[in-house]
Amino acid sequence: MDLKTARLYYQDGYQREFQAQVVDRSPDGLRLYLDRTAFYPASGGQPHDTGWLNGVAVREVLEEGERIAHLLERPLPDRQVTGRIAWPRRFDHMQQHSGQHLLSAVLLELYGAQTVGFHIGPQVATIDLRLAALSPDQVRRAEERVNELVFENRPIRIHWEEADSAGGLRRAVERAGPLRIVTIEGVDRTACGGTHVRATGEIGAVLLGKPDRAHGGVRLEFVCGGRAVRRARADHEALAEITRLFSAPPEQAPRLAAEQARALEAAEKARRKLALELAERRGRELYDSTPPDAAGRRFALHRLSQGRLDEELRALAQSFAARPGAVFLAVIEEPPALLLALAPEIGRPAGELLKAALGQVGGRGGGNAGMAQGSAPDREALERALRALGQSLPPLAAALEGG
Numbered sequence: 001m002d003l004k005t006a007r008l009y010y011q012d013g014y015q016r017e018f019q020a021q022v023v024d025r026s027p028d029g030l031r032l033y034l035d036r037t038a039f040y041p042a043s044g045g046q047p048h049d050t051g052w053l054n055g056v057a058v059r060e061v062l063e064e065g066e067r068i069a070h071l072l073e074r075p076l077p078d079r080q081v082t083g084r085i086a087w088p089r090r091f092d093h094m095q096q097h098s099g100q101h102l103l104s105a106v107l108l109e110l111y112g113a114q115t116v117g118f119h120i121g122p123q124v125a126t127i128d129l130r131l132a133a134l135s136p137d138q139v140r141r142a143e144e145r146v147n148e149l150v151f152e153n154r155p156i157r158i159h160w161e162e163a164d165s166a167g168g169l170r171r172a173v174e175r176a177g178p179l180r181i182v183t184i185e186g187v188d189r190t191a192c193g194g195t196h197v198r199a200t201g202e203i204g205a206v207l208l209g210k211p212d213r214a215h216g217g218v219r220l221e222f223v224c225g226g227r228a229v230r231r232a233r234a235d236h237e238a239l240a241e242i243t244r245l246f247s248a249p250p251e252q253a254p255r256l257a258a259e260q261a262r263a264l265e266a267a268e269k270a271r272r273k274l275a276l277e278l279a280e281r282r283g284r285e286l287y288d289s290t291p292p293d294a295a296g297r298r299f300a301l302h303r304l305s306q307g308r309l310d311e312e313l314r315a316l317a318q319s320f321a322a323r324p325g326a327v328f329l330a331v332i333e334e335p336p337a338l339l340l341a342l343a344p345e346i347g348r349p350a351g352e353l354l355k356a357a358l359g360q361v362g363g364r365g366g367g368n369a370g371m372a373q374g375s376a377p378d379r380e381a382l383e384r385a386l387r388a389l390g391q392s393l394p395p396l397a398a399a400l401e402g403g
Helices: 087-111 136-151 226-246 250-289 311-321 350-359 379-392 394-402
Strands: 017-025 031-034 051-053 056-064 067-072 080-085 114-120 125-130 156-162 178-184 188-191 206-214 217-224 298-306 326-334 337-342 364-367 371-375
Touching: 031 080, 087 114, 087 125, 087 136, 087 178, 087 188, 087 206, 087 217, 087 226, 136 206, 206 226, 217 226, 226 250, 250 298, 250 311, 298 311, 311 326, 311 337, 311 371, 326 379, 337 350, 337 379, 350 364, 350 371, 350 379
Parallel strands: 298 326
Antiparallel strands: 017 031, 017 080, 031 067, 051 056, 051 080, 056 067, 114 125, 125 217, 156 178, 178 188, 206 217, 326 337, 337 371, 364 371
């Protein structure tokens, strides 16, 4: 069955309730088709509405050619339904969508930037611009101009025109027949099937985010209305907490935060330097406290249930293996990893030995003659790699059995 669904939101985006007839449904009753609906389906960057049909939650709304599918939380056998739109979600989308039209018109006016993409996300909306770059000053100027037009409360009208006579559109439309035109008085004319507010004042405040590179152009985040209020409140509370921690007025917070970041960076560099020095000293002490075997070789096994192959562990291994006849092996069980360091007197390259052992079990590893590291797919593979290492370097096998 391919019946056309009458779209009530085309005429009135503020209609929250409606009555309709069920004209088709899926066998499981979870997908309903109505003769008319006020539910907006996901389309053109605007998400779908949610709400209820006879009290049953509508989870998703999809456009299927000329008709609209309503995906329900549970089956609904009724033939007649009363639909109710989840209004806060719908009005939020109306604010963001109308705000996008206004912002796109301003960016085109100020910088000749064509909008080529638009998306309303759960937290922020974005537009993609055909533009090489957008500076912070340009973003501020656009934000000021958009909000000026919001404060002027210009009417937003929706009407239908034939495509061949619809002139002055911000974005050209390459199709014939009737077009639904959204007009912001004196600012913008765009063909659009979405839901919109009645005047720019209902968009509410518009806040622009940081521009990023995307698809060879610029992607710009923005929030309008209720989202802008929530964002401003969150930013204010974050700044208030920062200034409380600094015991300073808000205008000093950026300078103090920058100073604190520099101090932390310097402290971290000093900590890493001391940690590496300590690891090197521990490597020398470990070598001195490890008794040699009959051939004068010293084996150190460092086994951890959890950890990572970090700078400090490598410094420990390198310091130990820098002494005559030294063999250092670190085994990390989770995530499965190995580190092998060998003194030149051992006569075998650590990189080749470890790569071969891990390669037998589906792992990966490598390095140079003195030190190598790598990972295994799982714990069982790790143990098999250790046995392979023991076979390639027999004196290591005894150390492994003892460890």
